Structure formats: C-alpha cells, structure tokens
Amino acid sequence: MFLEIRIMTVYGVIGVGAISAAIVRGLCRTDQAGLPPGVLLSPRNAQLAAELAQQFPTVQVAESNQHVVDGASVLLLCLRPQDARATLSALTFRLDLTVISVMAGFTVRALADLIAPVTDLARSIPLPAVELGEGVTPLFPSSPAAPALFGQLGTVIEVPDERTFEALSASTATVAAMLKYMETTSAWLAGKGVSAPLASRYVAAIFSGVLTPLQTAAAVDFGALSHEHQTPGGLNEQFLGVLEQAGMFRAIEGGLNQVLERLDPHQN
C-alpha cells in the first residue's frame, strides 16, 4: 500500500525548516522501497529549500505558497505557530486537499477555520528521528494520509482524542531541559580537568547505554529502572536525593502543567 501511495502522492510543504527538512530527508532515504514521493517546497527559506531540491531528484521548489497548495495532494503545514494565521489566511484551499499539520497548539477546530473548505485534516507530532525512519509519531485525528506518511518514517500512535494528543505534545517540551541537564554534567566534568570532547562523549555514553535498549520496548517502567540504578547507600541514590530535596521533580510536573495550559487552556 505504501508503495502505491508514494508514487501517487505529491507532498506540499509550507514552512521549510528543521522538522519539515527531517520529514523530507526521511521520505527520500535511500533504504526506502520504491521511488521517493514528489515533494513541492515553499520558496521561503530559499537556502534550505534549494539544498533539499539539489540533494533529492523528486523534490522541487515552488514559486509561491499558493503554488504549493495547488500542486500538492497532501499538504504539510510546518509553520511556527506565530506565523501560521497570517500565512494560511492569505491562501486559497480546495475541498479535496488533504492536510497534515505538525504545528503545536493549533487545535483541529482552529485549523479547520484557517484552511476551509478542507475537511481531510490530521494533526501530528513528528520528532527529528523521522529523518532516520525511527520516529514515533502521535496522530489525531488519523486520516488515511497521516499514517501512510509517518508509517514510512517510523511508527505511528493513533491517539483517541485531542486532550491526550495535547498531553503528548506537552511531554515533548522536556527535551531541551534534558539536554541542558547533560550539558551541565559534561561542563562540570570539563571543569574537573576532563577534556571537553571526552566529557561530552562520556555523558552521551552514560545515557545512551540506558536509553538505547528501551527503543523497541512495548512499555517501560521508569520507576523500576531508576531503582535498579540505585545501589542502597550508593552514589546514584545520593545524587537523586539532592535533586528531590531541591524540588526538581515537582518543578518538572509544574512545568508540564504550564506547557499544557498554553497548548490547551481548557485541560487543567
């Protein structure tokens, strides 16, 4: 089924940036079966659009956003939320267009108003791993086109309602903080005289050693894993206790609630 969809589909992309480039690179991976699909890019961010068009023969840059809409069978909306309203209001959409949004915080209802008369609409939360075909992408609602796209880029999670979708979206806001945690550990090591490259490699190895085996797990008990990594009276237990006393984990819950409030003010 995917092969048929790949040959017939032209993906239009409005918002050529970090996440849409990862999607395009993922779709054009050489380990994919069959021909890559057609991709029509918005001309905005000309340098990245030109790079993608140069790298992949089925990728083209359109003259305007309206040409992207008109030439696409499946339109991907990958704009920053603050640019979406003005950009989409300037465009005309046809009834039989299929749209997939990756934009955080735009509800189905808000999007439907902006892209009327389109009704075939799905929201998605792709992460950069789609580039390697290793994404795990929540979808709501799930139209036929959305699992067909993200199934080529990893696996999909079809979410039953928009509240659950927004909660999953909020949880993705924790990545930069996790990387800052690792940077702090790495910089601390460098401050103790470990060379900076070795410090960063070592910290990456500590975490990838724990996380890589979890990639294919059906479910993960993080609490049990945390216990496994704490020898009673040991160093992990000591460090965890310091963070607990400092209120770090309550702060994580508070931060998630604030992000969710921003995504969906009616949920908390």
Ligand SMILES: NC(=O)C1=CN([C@@H]2O[C@H](COP(=O)(O)OP(=O)(O)OC[C@H]3O[C@@H](n4cnc5c(N)ncnc54)[C@H](OP(=O)(O)O)[C@@H]3O)[C@@H](O)[C@H]2O)C=CC1
């Ligand atoms: N990055 C990620 O990992 C993820 C991002 N998302 C969502 O994807 C969306 C995009 O994020 P991201 O890729 O990081 O953002 P980027 O800033 O990398 O890309 C957005 C692109 O949209 C372009 N743009 C702005 N205005 C217009 C316009 N009027 N017409 C056409 N293009 C325009 C920008 O151009 P210029 O720079 O010139 O303004 C920029 O190239 C966001 O809504 C985000 O929530 C979702 C999941 C993961």
